Amino acid sequence: MSKRPTIIDVAKAAGVSKSTVSLVLQNSSSVKAETRTQVLQAIKDTRYVYNRAAANLRGAGAGLVGLIINDLRNPYYTELATSVQMKFAERGYATAIGNSDEDPELQAQLITSMIEHGVSALMIAPAYGGDDAPFKDIQQAGIPTVQVLRSLSGGAVSFPLFSMDYMTGGLLAADHMLTTWGKGIAFVGGVESREITIERKSGYVKKMRDMGLDPIYFHGESNRTFGYETAIEIAKNHPEIKGIVTFNDLVALGMLGGFAQAGVKVGEDIGIVGFDDIQEASQCYPKLSSVRCDVNAFGQQTVDVLLNWVEKDVRPNDQVRFPVDLVLRASSTRE
Amino acid sequence: MSKRPTIIDVAKAAGVSKSTVSLVLQNSSSVKAETRTQVLQAIKDTRYVYNRAAANLRGAGAGLVGLIINDLRNPYYTELATSVQMKFAERGYATAIGNSDEDPELQAQLITSMIEHGVSALMIAPAYGGDDAPFKDIQQAGIPTVQVLRSLSGGAVSFPLFSMDYMTGGLLAADHMLTTWGKGIAFVGGVESREITIERKSGYVKKMRDMGLDPIYFHGESNRTFGYETAIEIAKNHPEIKGIVTFNDLVALGMLGGFAQAGVKVGEDIGIVGFDDIQEASQCYPKLSSVRCDVNAFGQQTVDVLLNWVEKDVRPNDQVRFPVDLVLRASSTRE
DNA sequence: CTGAAAGCGCTTACAG
DNA sequence: CTGAAAGCGCTTACAG
Numbered sequence: 225m226s227k228r229p230t231i232i233d234v235a236k237a238a239g240v241s242k243s244t245v246s247l248v249l250q251n252s253s254s255v256k257a258e259t260r261t262q263v264l265q266a267i268k269d270t271r272y273v274y275n276r277a278a279a280n281l282r283g284a285g286a287g288l289v290g291l292i293i294n295d296l297r298n299p300y301y302t303e304l305a306t307s308v309q310m311k312f313a314e315r316g317y318a319t320a321i322g323n324s325d326e327d328p329e330l331q332a333q334l335i336t337s338m339i340e341h342g343v344s345a346l347m348i349a350p351a352y353g354g355d356d357a358p359f360k361d362i363q364q365a366g367i368p369t370v371q372v373l374r375s376l377s378g379g380a381v382s383f384p385l386f387s388m389d390y391m392t393g394g395l396l397a398a399d400h401m402l403t404t405w406g407k408g409i410a411f412v413g414g415v416e417s418r419e420i421t422i423e424r425k426s427g428y429v430k431k432m433r434d435m436g437l438d439p440i441y442f443h444g445e446s447n448r449t450f451g452y453e454t455a456i457e458i459a460k461n462h463p464e465i466k467g468i469v470t471f472n473d474l475v476a477l478g479m480l481g482g483f484a485q486a487g488v489k490v491g492e493d494i495g496i497v498g499f500d501d502i503q504e505a506s507q508c509y510p511k512l513s514s515v516r517c518d519v520n521a522f523g524q525q526t527v528d529v530l531l532n533w534v535e536k537d538v539r540p541n542d543q544v545r546f547p548v549d550l551v552l553r554a555s556s557t558r559e
Numbered sequence: 560m561s562k563r564p565t566i567i568d569v570a571k572a573a574g575v576s577k578s579t580v581s582l583v584l585q586n587s588s589s590v591k592a593e594t595r596t597q598v599l600q601a602i603k604d605t606r607y608v609y610n611r612a613a614a615n616l617r618g619a620g621a622g623l624v625g626l627i628i629n630d631l632r633n634p635y636y637t638e639l640a641t642s643v644q645m646k647f648a649e650r651g652y653a654t655a656i657g658n659s660d661e662d663p664e665l666q667a668q669l670i671t672s673m674i675e676h677g678v679s680a681l682m683i684a685p686a687y688g689g690d691d692a693p694f695k696d697i698q699q700a701g702i703p704t705v706q707v708l709r710s711l712s713g714g715a716v717s718f719p720l721f722s723m724d725y726m727t728g729g730l731l732a733a734d735h736m737l738t739t740w741g742k743g744i745a746f747v748g749g750v751e752s753r754e755i756t757i758e759r760k761s762g763y764v765k766k767m768r769d770m771g772l773d774p775i776y777f778h779g780e781s782n783r784t785f786g787y788e789t790a791i792e793i794a795k796n797h798p799e800i801k802g803i804v805t806f807n808d809l810v811a812l813g814m815l816g817g818f819a820q821a822g823v824k825v826g827e828d829i830g831i832v833g834f835d836d837i838q839e840a841s842q843c844y845p846k847l848s849s850v851r852c853d854v855n856a857f858g859q860q861t862v863d864v865l866l867n868w869v870e871k872d873v874r875p876n877d878q879v880r881f882p883v884d885l886v887l888r889a890s891s892t893r894e
Numbered sequence: 895c896t897g898a899a900a901g902c903g904c905t906t907a908c909a910g
Numbered sequence: 911c912t913g914a915a916a917g918c919g920c921t922t923a924c925a926g
Contacts, residue, residue: 228700230919241897246921256895271699276675277615278919281902288676296641297838302631306658313665318672320655323641330648337653340611341623341676364606365563448842484844503632507783509819565903576913581905591911613903616918897926903918910913 229270238266249274280342289317289345289530290338292331294374296323298447298474299502300519301349304373307523308347315531317344328354339365345534347526348383349373352418356381368533370540372526373519377419384540386526387423393515393548394427397469397497400513400550402435404558405467405495410440412454412479413471421471424499428469446471451478452485458494459486466494467556473498473505476512480555495556511553522546564605573601584609615677624652624865625673627666627683629709631658633782633809634837635854636684639708642858643682650866652679663689674700680869682861683718684708687753691716703868705875707861708854712754719875721861722758728850728883729762732804732832735848735885737770739893740802740830745775747789747814748806756806759834763804781806786813787820793829794821801829802891808833808840811847815890830891845889852883 231249235242240259247255248263255263266272276287289312293301309319320338324331331351335358338346346362346369359381362369369383376382401409411428414421421443432439442458444450451474458465459482470476476498483490490496491510498505498514505512525546532538566584570577575594582590583598590598601607611622624647628636644654655673659666666686670693673681681697681704694716697704704718711717736744746763749756756778767774777793779785786809793800794817805811811833818825825831826845833840833849840847860881867873 228919232919242920243898243922244896247896250921254895259895271696273671273696273700274675275616275677275919277612277677278902279921280612281610281616281904281919282921283902287672296631296637297634299632302637306631306660309658310660310665313668318655318669318676319657320653321658322654322656323644325641325645330645333648334653336608337622340609341653342610342612361606361608365608448839452842478842481842481844504783507787507813507816509816563903567903577904578906578914579912582912585905589911594911610903613918614905616903616920617905618918895926897924899924900922902921905918906916908913908915910911 228275229272230275231272233270234263234266234272237270238263287317288320288341288343289347290320290322290334290343292322292324292334292338292346292348292350294324294326294349294351296325298472299504300472300500300517301373303502303519304349304523307520308527311524311527315527317531324351326351328352332358335359335362339367343367345369345530347372347530350376352376359383368530370526370530374420375423382542385543386522386529386540387543387545388517388522388548389545390423390548391427391430393499393517393550394425394429394469395431396427396548396550397499397515398428398431400552401467401469401495401497401556402431404556407435407437408440408464408466409469410442410458410462410465410467411469411471412442413446413450413475414443415445416441416443424471440465447474448478448481451475452482455479455482455488456486459483459488468494468496470496470498473500473502473512473514476514476555477504477508480508480510480512491554491556492558495558497550497556501551505551506553510555513553513556514551515548516551517548518546563610564607565610566607568605569598569601569607572605573598622652623655623676623678624680624682625655625657625669625678627657627659627669627673627681627685629659629661629684629686631660633807634839635807635835635852636708638837638854639684639858642855643862646859646862650862652866659686661686663687667693670694670697674702678702680704680865682707682865685711687711694718703865705861705865709755710758717877720878721857721864721875722878722880723852723857723883724880725758725883726762726765728834728852728885729759729764729804730766731762731883731885732834732850733763733766735887736802736804736830736832736891737766739891742770742772743775743799743801744804745777745793745797745800745802746804746806747777748781748785748810749778750780751776751778759806775800782809783813783816786810787817790814790817790823791821794818794823803829803831805831805833808835808837808847808849811849811890812839812843815843815845815847826889826891827893830893832885832891836886840886841888848888848891849886850883851886853881857881
């Protein structure tokens with residue numbers, strides 16, 4: 225209805241040609257300061273808003289990047305989304321965040337839509353399953369893309385992977401638990417055979433095997449509910465289990481509730497260590513030991529690398545792992 | 560690099576004109592089925608991807624909507640984002656989610672960026688503060704916009720507000736607490752004098768006043784940390800407080816941790832009722848009573864109304880309130 | 895330092 | 911039911 229003013233309206237108002245306005249818009253240094261000021265004023269006056277679609281069509285970068293997350297309900301990913309978006313904003317890019325909710329169909333739709341909208345780069349924490357047609361499309365479109373925190377197993381297409389050193393994290397956690405709570409250490413959470421599950425339990429498995437022990441698994445969805453239910457199950461039927469390493473903090477937090485319900489004292493009767501060290505880990509009761517993954521720093525640095533790829537055509541390494549460490553709190557340290 | 564195929568390439572491959580391809584792309588009924596099939600095949604063959612920028616420029620809707628959330632770390636808003644995005648996807652729109660993180664500057668940046676990218680509609684859970692220039696821009700651009708779950712106080716610009724019936728929620732909670740735990744009922748959380756705080760505590764305040772009681776407030780950030788700290792403070796210095804109504808579940812959840820730490824038994828020594836009924840409320844220990852706001856249904860319906868505005872030019876009412884109810888669980892019911 | 899002109903990939907009346 | 915032509919609002923060499 226109220227037609228948006230265009231670059232031409234601004235040019236008229238400022239008494240220059242539209243080329244000059246365009247130059248001002250991109251901060252070109254070849255415009256006289258005085259002219260520039262006039263144009264800027266005209267932009268204000270006309271309430272002009274830049275039309276990305278037109279700019280984009282003509283070949284300019286869209287200034288748009290896409291972030292696709294597999295589970296926006298998980299604070300770990302939410303923290304990633306937050307830090308990534310801020311960093312992108314800082315560098316002048318708008319971030320379109322999409323939540324695939326672990327659904328490969330939705331993920332495909334999101335990817336298509338982002339390509340259509342002309343994103344300059346893509347960061348994806350992939351959902352599992354589905355075919356890799358959408359990934360092929362990304363590749364075909366030549367869009368710089370990294371996968372983060374999770375890797376797609378095999379497949380014809382592969383993007384550089386930025387993730388945490390989950391193996392070491394699991395090793396640290398398992399070592400600490402074995403030392404503090406004896407041999408009956410179980411691993412809880414993670415859908416079996418998924419790439420990410422294999423990674424996250426690898427350290428635990430290795431440590432157990434090294435000690436000549438058999439790993440004990442309770443695989444399942446990595447959310448609070450599964451943790452809650454598994455805690456009750458363990459309290460009832462598994463007196464041999466003395467300590468638990470979880471797939472992530474969400475599971476651990478759920479277990480805290482389950483054990484409380486069952487009257488088992490965490491940090492006394494049984495030890496738990498989580499994974500991710502989300503904020504809540506230090507705000508629950510008892511406070512949760514956890515493998516700390518500094519997702520904030522991770523997000524920021526990954527953005528920098530990705531934008532280097534976009535702007536300077538520097539392709540990153542195929543795999544980058546960020547270090548993790550173990551934070552000890554009441555849930556796993558007998559006092 | 561690998562140049563994206565255009566509508567012309569497809570036309571060539573299919574042996575038709577580019578107009579026909581365009582028609583097929585928009586599912587026009589005036590294309591012969593046979594021709595359509597050919598074109599579709601050509602699209603597959605050429606790995607053509609639609610270029611929104613071009614379409615958008617020529618006047619077609621961008622198929623893009625924007626959702627701006629004030630706090631992506633709060634599960635309540637995350638659930639909203641999830642349901643809203645899915646509903647939009649169902650109706651053929653891509654959703655760009657942005658997190659203002661309660662920062663009016665960032666919010667302004669997000670708004671500008673979304674306008675530039677030509678969103679067809681905007682849904683905003685606003686951050687407070689800052690001037691309303693960005694909102695004026697939205698209005699000027701004529702973009703159908705609703706504010707959700709939070710209202711901007713006053714201001715020159717106003718958009719239809721879709722929210723919950725917080726007043727009734729507070730009334731129900733306060734009534735229940737007064738009946739079950741006696742007169743010493745406090746309200747915890749919410750930054751004083753913010754519109755949303757006033758709304759969320761209004762029911763509690765009214766109920767207390769009606770009973771001839773003075774309201775007791777502990778205002779602050781509405782997160783776990785504040786809840787945790789306030790619980791410890793109350794355990795130490797406020798034996799007169801027997802029950803608590805919180806601003807939201809996050810605060811209540813934090814208090815659960817604080818009281819556990821302090822050795823106060825929630826549901827026995829003191830009662831707590833939360834607000835929002837996020838998933839975690841039924842998965843913590845003790846389970847949390849809460850004012851249930853069905854944010855999922857809310858999100859879906861709000862999307863429908865907003866898209867009706869976009870597609871059929873039906874402007875919604877200035878204010879719509881969704882009903883809430885009280886869910887009783889162990890945290891507030893003495894057994 | 896600034897202007898005139900071409901063109902990005904679509905959609906949309908308008909003919910046929 | 912399909913094609914030829916104009917135009918959306920920018921950017922980008924190219925002159926001047």
